[in-house]
Amino acid sequence: MRQDGRNPQSSVWMPQKGKPSEGWLGKLCDWVACLKALDTAPQDEASTPLNQQNLISDRLTRKEAAMSHSQQQQLRVHIRWMIRRDMPEVLSIERESFEFPWFEEDFIRCLRQRNCIGMVAEQGERVVGFMIYELHKTRLHILNFAVADSMRMRGVGRQMAEKLEGKLSSQRRTRITLEVRETNLAAQLFFKQVGFRATNVLRSYYEDSPEDAYVMQYHCAANEFVEPMVSNRIDRMAG
Structure with a gap:
């Protein structure tokens, strides 16, 4: 109570003490x-x-x-084939994105495979994202997918995913698959938002940690949607 007789919480005047009425x-x-x-x-x-x-x-x-x-901040990017001079920027994005990043030798060894393709998302002359995927008979399989930290939440990853989705057809490759770490909730949520669903669990999948992996799939719109086989935390949270 303040000395002027006001209650500081209510700001309403109260009769002062020491002046009783008779x-x-x-x-x-x-x-x-x-x-x-x-x-x-x-x-x-x-x-x-x-x-x-x-x-x-x-x-x-x-x-x-x-x-x-x-x-207004959504970026329009140009997505093209990855070339050797992109590697420094790709490695920088890789290191800031993952706890267990690939090394340059890992990228080179992977991209030497005939069925392995690397692409980058370019804004101006800057590489702001990349993806590496494999071509299989009936599907595309994502091996690596990342966006520069400063460019996230601006539509770059969605454009990269749409680029892959555009390569599907109802006659040949009908789906995209990838594995996501159980603890990588941000990646699970992103791929769920662009149409992927968790379909399986791979126990103790990674060599560098004991955690499991979720297999996530995207099906070509011309194909009937396959109901998920498993329910992960993102499915329970996002509904």
Whole structure:
């Protein structure tokens, strides 16, 4: 309680201690004084209906502005074949993206395989993402997929996924597959958002850790969707 007789939490005047009223007339005067104080006491601006409405409107405006800003920040990238001079930028993205990153020798060994293809997403003259996948008879299999940390949540990964999806057909390669670490929830959520579903679990799949892997698949739109065989944390969370 402050010395001026105001309750700091309610901002309503209270009769001061040390000045007791005597008799019923004094009590009546005190009540009248309290009622007047209630009428004239300063209200918290946010508590009035008009100001509450203004605050809500202001918050909605800010949210809409943020959404508009986010949409403006969506990047259009050029996706092309990976070449040798891309390797420094690819390795930089790889190291900042994974706890157990590939080394340059891993990339080179993989890309020497006849059925292995590397592509990069380029914005201006900068590589902002990459993917490496294998060609199989009836499917594409993603081996590595990453976006530069500063370019995430700006549509780069989605454009890369759409590039792969565009290579499917109902006559030949009808699906895309990949394995995702059980602990890599961000990757699970991303691939779920672009149409992939978890279909299997590979126990103790990785050599560098004892964790399991989820097999995720994307099916060509012309094919009937296959119901997931397993339910992972992302399925339970996102519905």
